[in-house]
Amino acid sequence: MDDELKMRIKRMIVERLFLDVTPREIADDAPLMETYGIDSVALFELVVGLEEEFDLQLEDTDFQIDTFKSVDSIATFLHAKGAV
Amino acid sequence: MTSREYSQAAPQPFFLETPDAETPAAETPDAPSLFCVWRAPQNDNAARVWVLVPPFFEEEKSARRTLSEFARRLQNRGEASLLVTPRGHGDSGGEVGSATLSDWRADITRAASEAKRRAPSAEIILCGVRLGATLCLLAADESGARELHLIEPIVSGRVLVRDLMQRKKLRAMMTREESGAENASPNAARVLAGDLEDIDGWALSQTLRDEIGALDSLQSSPPNASTRILQISGRSELSPLLQKLAAHLNAKTRVVVARPFWTQNEESHDETVFAALLEAGE
Secondary structure, three states, rough: OHHHHHHHHHHHHHHHOOOOOOOOOOOOOOOOHHHOOOOHHHHHHHHHHHHHHHHOOOOOOHOOOOHOHHHHHHHHHHHHHHOO | OHHHHHHHOOOOEEEEEEEOOOOHHHHHOOOEEEEEEEEEOOOOOOOEEEEOOOOHHHHHHHHHHHHHHHHHHHHHHHOOOEOOEEEEEOOOOOHHOOOOHHHHHHHHHHHHHHHHHHHHOOOOEEEOOOOHHHHHHHHHHHHOOEEEEEEHHHHEHHHHHHHEEEEHHHHHHHHHOOOHHHHHHOOHHHOOOOOOOEEOEEEEEEHHHHHHHHHHHHHOOOOOOEEEEEEEEOOOOOOOHHHHHHHHOOOOEEEEEOOOOOOOOOOOOOOOHHHHHHHHHH
């Protein structure tokens, strides 16, 4: 179940950020910002993608750098928000 | 007339000054100068003239090159264009902190009047991006537009304001800033006094923020102009909001899977975007 969620996250990341990799090539624990050169613009796209893909709205307190660190941390966050 | 001949006419930058009493926009005597770029085919006999309205705030900077290139390609196929910079942006006069949506809508109408003056026999086409698209929708009838091309129009102003605030938070999060943006702003004193609000690095008045927040394109009257909506994003399907707007306006739609050019800092010309833009006008 968690593998499915992480693949869904990875597909969304590749699509929204126009990454030149396949979803499978993104390691669960890879530091996304350093590995894929994600700036604030790309991070915003990621946030919008998460909100649309998982039908949630991020609160002010959700904007923590560690939340978006990796696919693992995003999956943990989504579980905590009850979005999955 | 060959493509080469069309493209030989150099772009003509100019300032659109405060209108005189004979123009329809005379009710805005304090309107600032608007920086515009006019492009027309060499024979000056364009059948269509596009008024290009960029997105606003930070997006305007990123979109500039793409819109200029689009204008050049329109010229290559014998069509004229007037690329207008809204007040408070780029080289245009005025300040965002003092602007209202009515002001920006009036800027579009002024630009359309100027385009009509320069190409009296040409049809007016309004083409806007993001908030510029929404304002084109609102200004379409009074501008006499025959066609309306809306690139990712803002459907909900509330969502736009939220997005701007989110971008600010994300930037602060990545750079560990607390209130650096406010302190660096030329309007810092007014921001600190609460007169203006710093949103994504732009100082907006509460009036303007409330006006934007109240925008709802689904409440606008469908214009007389034939309308087309373009979505440019990573999504391969039209978003639910744009689907609703298209149904409301009886608009054609086009989905382009490409990076939104109004968010890119690097210069890049995506040919799929230009193909869609140019196809939209055929």
